Amino acid sequence: MTELVKIILFGTLVALFVSVNALFLVWMERKVSARIQLRRGPLHVGWEGLLQTVADAVKLVSKELTLPKEGDKFLYLLAPALVFAPLLAAFLVLPLGPGLVIRDLNVGFLFVTSLTNITFIGIFIAGWSSNNKYALLGSMRAVAQNISYEIPLLLSTMGVVLIAGTLKMSGLVAAQEKLWFAALQPAAFLIFLCASLAEANRAPFDIPEAESELVAGFHTEYSGMRFALFFLGEYTAVFISSAIATTLFLGGWRGPLLPGPVWFLLKTYAVVFVVMWIRWTFPRLRSDQLMNFAWKVLIPLGIANVFLTAVVLVFLK
Amino acid sequence: MSLQELVFLGVAGITLAGACLAVTLKNVFYNALSLILCLFGVACLFIFLGSEFLAVIEVILYIGAIAVAILFAIMLSRPMFQKNVKRNPAKILQAFAVSAALFVGLARVIRSTPWPAAETDGDYGLAAIGKNLLTVSLVPFEAVSLVLLVAIIGALVLSAKGEPR
Numbered sequence: 001m002t003e004l005v006k007i008i009l010f011g012t013l014v015a016l017f018v019s020v021n022a023l024f025l026v027w028m029e030r031k032v033s034a035r036i037q038l039r040r041g042p043l044h045v046g047w048e049g050l051l052q053t054v055a056d057a058v059k060l061v062s063k064e065l066t067l068p069k070e071g072d073k074f075l076y077l078l079a080p081a082l083v084f085a086p087l088l089a090a091f092l093v094l095p096l097g098p099g100l101v102i103r104d105l106n107v108g109f110l111f112v113t114s115l116t117n118i119t120f121i122g123i124f125i126a127g128w129s130s131n132n133k134y135a136l137l138g139s140m141r142a143v144a145q146n147i148s149y150e151i152p153l154l155l156s157t158m159g160v161v162l163i164a165g166t167l168k169m170s171g172l173v174a175a176q177e178k179l180w181f182a183a184l185q186p187a188a189f190l191i192f193l194c195a196s197l198a199e200a201n202r203a204p205f206d207i208p209e210a211e212s213e214l215v216a217g218f219h220t221e222y223s224g225m226r227f228a229l230f231f232l233g234e235y236t237a238v239f240i241s242s243a244i245a246t247t248l249f250l251g252g253w254r255g256p257l258l259p260g261p262v263w264f265l266l267k268t269y270a271v272v273f274v275v276m277w278i279r280w281t282f283p284r285l286r287s288d289q290l291m292n293f294a295w296k297v298l299i300p301l302g303i304a305n306v307f308l309t310a311v312v313l314v315f316l317k
Numbered sequence: 318m319s320l321q322e323l324v325f326l327g328v329a330g331i332t333l334a335g336a337c338l339a340v341t342l343k344n345v346f347y348n349a350l351s352l353i354l355c356l357f358g359v360a361c362l363f364i365f366l367g368s369e370f371l372a373v374i375e376v377i378l379y380i381g382a383i384a385v386a387i388l389f390a391i392m393l394s395r396p397m398f399q400k401n402v403k404r405n406p407a408k409i410l411q412a413f414a415v416s417a418a419l420f421v422g423l424a425r426v427i428r429s430t431p432w433p434a435a436e437t438d439g440d441y442g443l444a445a446i447g448k449n450l451l452t453v454s455l456v457p458f459e460a461v462s463l464v465l466l467v468a469i470i471g472a473l474v475l476s477a478k479g480e481p482r
Contacts, residue, residue, distance in 0.1 A: 107369045114373040117381030124388055143385055
């Protein structure tokens with residue numbers, strides 16, 4: 001029975017955190033983009049416009065939900081849930097502090113990587129069931145991109161795993177007691193950042209939803225709360241990949257003075273800031289440039305990194 | 318019935334339902350999605366058996382790579398509004414015969430193999446699989462990678478045929 005209570009409690013907490021986090025990240029994105037473009041961003045609703053996203057969320061909820069006439073209704077309704085639900089499950093393995101993990105799985109972050117695959121299928125279904133050529137093109141680009149970038153993403157984490165000797169999130173944090181893996185594995189850290197940007201469909205890798213050519217990509221036909229779910233999913237994905245980057249490369253919750261969860265959130269939001277900074281600084285890549293970058297730069301670099309790490313480890317033994 | 322049994326029945330039910338839908342539905346896109354449901358059920362069964370690693374790999378490889386490749390092939394091959402092709406009873410019978418033979422063969426192999434229970438401690442799944450692949454089963458492991466290499470080269474040669482140099 002206590003197990004059931006725990007599940008309900010953690011589920012509620014995660015759901016609450018996800019919505020608050022998305023509201024905050026949307027505000028942060030607006031502020032960051034505004035400052036980078038020498039604007040001031042939202043100012044009037046709440047302090048520094050903090051409540052602007054709440055107002056927008058209320059607007060989204062009250063919007064009419066439309067259904068495309070020739071689309072596949074069942075799949076059209078299923079897709080937003082399929083995109084969003086796996087991201088919620090990823091919170092299972094995030095280590096907030098010493099002993100503060102919901103489940104310290106043996107497979108650790110691989111669990112999250114496997115779940116993002118279901119998100120791709122959600123994106124695929126969204127594009128297909130809308131029966132709209134822009135949506136279909138967007139979803140095909142999204143999936144092609146995600147398949148390609150998953151390889152460097154996993155390769156970059158392998159160096160870290162080789163050093164730590166475990167996939168467990170708690171073990172990975174423990175292995176960084178003296179030195180962050182970002183210092184030991186700088187190449188892996190950069191590859192991971194690039195690949196996770198691409199996995200979350202963020203600029204400069206946002207060709208699946210390239211506004212200037214594809215309207216809005218795979219969620220063109222979605223309105224109201226269903227659209228909001230995709231949006232929520234995108235920001236949650238950014239948070240999760242930043243949190244994993246923090247755990248794998250930036251020492252997780254370790255830090256002086258402040259308690260673990262505070263350090264964890266500080267580092268995670270710092271990575272999120274870098275992600276936003278990149279988005280508002282670089283122009284979008286072309287489709288073929290994107291693929292070339294994955295297959296001709298990131299993957300060879302990733303393999304070289306794994307190889308070098310293994311050689312050094314063998315000689316140090 | 319305990320909660321565990323209920324969950325097991327649910328997962329097994331989803332797996333079987335996915336498998337049945339994958340061969341009976343008429344829309345190819347739905348077939349592929351049902352296959353994904355079935356594979357996901359198998360992954361859940363692995364978790365139920367205490368092997369998280371196999372479950373994760375099942376999802377990454379079978380759903381993330383193979384099923385998505387199938388979806389891609391379907392999307393590239395025919396438009397959504399096209400009518401479904403009529404089923405041919407003779408072909409169904411042939412397919413049934415082949416799959417029945419495969420089923421009987423696999424069932425025999427599975428029944429005649431002794432299945433010692435694995436130890437369930439810590440990283441057993443991951444470390445044991447890794448060690449096994451690089452020591453006991455090294456030759457099959459390398460043979461498989463050679464086959465895959467041949468397949469990749471073959472695909473490249475086939476796809477490059479029509480293009481001007």
